Amino acid sequence: MAKEEKVDAKAKDAKASDAKSKAKDLTKAGLGKIKSGSGGFMKFIREQNVVGLAVGLVLGTAASGLVNSLINNVIMPPLGFLLGSADGIRGLTLDMGTTPAGEHAVLAYGVFINDLINFLVLALVVYLTIKMLKLDIKK
Numbered sequence: 001m002a003k004e005e006k007v008d009a010k011a012k013d014a015k016a017s018d019a020k021s022k023a024k025d026l027t028k029a030g031l032g033k034i035k036s037g038s039g040g041f042m043k044f045i046r047e048q049n050v051v052g053l054a055v056g057l058v059l060g061t062a063a064s065g066l067v068n069s070l071i072n073n074v075i076m077p078p079l080g081f082l083l084g085s086a087d088g089i090r091g092l093t094l095d096m097g098t099t100p101a102g103e104h105a106v107l108a109y110g111v112f113i114n115d116l117i118n119f120l121v122l123a124l125v126v127y128l129t130i131k132m133l134k135l136d137i138k139k
Contacts, residue, residue: 060126067122075121076114090114 045051072088080088092110099105130136 063125063129064122067125068118071118071121072114075117080110085110088114089117 072090076088076090080086080091083089083092085091087110090108090110092108092113094107094109096105096107
């Protein structure tokens with residue numbers, strides 16, 4: 001029986017060694033795929049110009065804030081003053097009377113006009129920037 005136990009122990013050791021070897025091979029293959037996948041990811045970032053897109057998004061957001069400030073603080077107050085509103089163009093409203101429920105109804109069309117002008121000026125700034133940097137030329 002001692003011989004059989006030794007043979008069984010050797011067989012178990014061989015199986016364990018094979019299992020460890022297979023596990024190492026699978027680990028190496030998995031790490032290789034991860035490394036090639038991360039290389040693919042970096043290649044994607046470089047080729048698709050993701051960094052440029054991120055920079056453009058940040059600068060676009062900053063430019064949007066600047067244009068909004070220009071419109072709301074420089075352009076709209078004089079327009080509102082000329083149209084008779086102390087709050088700039090945003091203060092233009094139309095009193096629609098009282099609802100059957102007894103609530104006061106006001107149509108704040110000045111806010112819409114302000115937002116429309118804001119959009120148009122921002123679109124103009126983007127258009128002029130693209131033209132100035134010659135980004136609209138097809139390669």
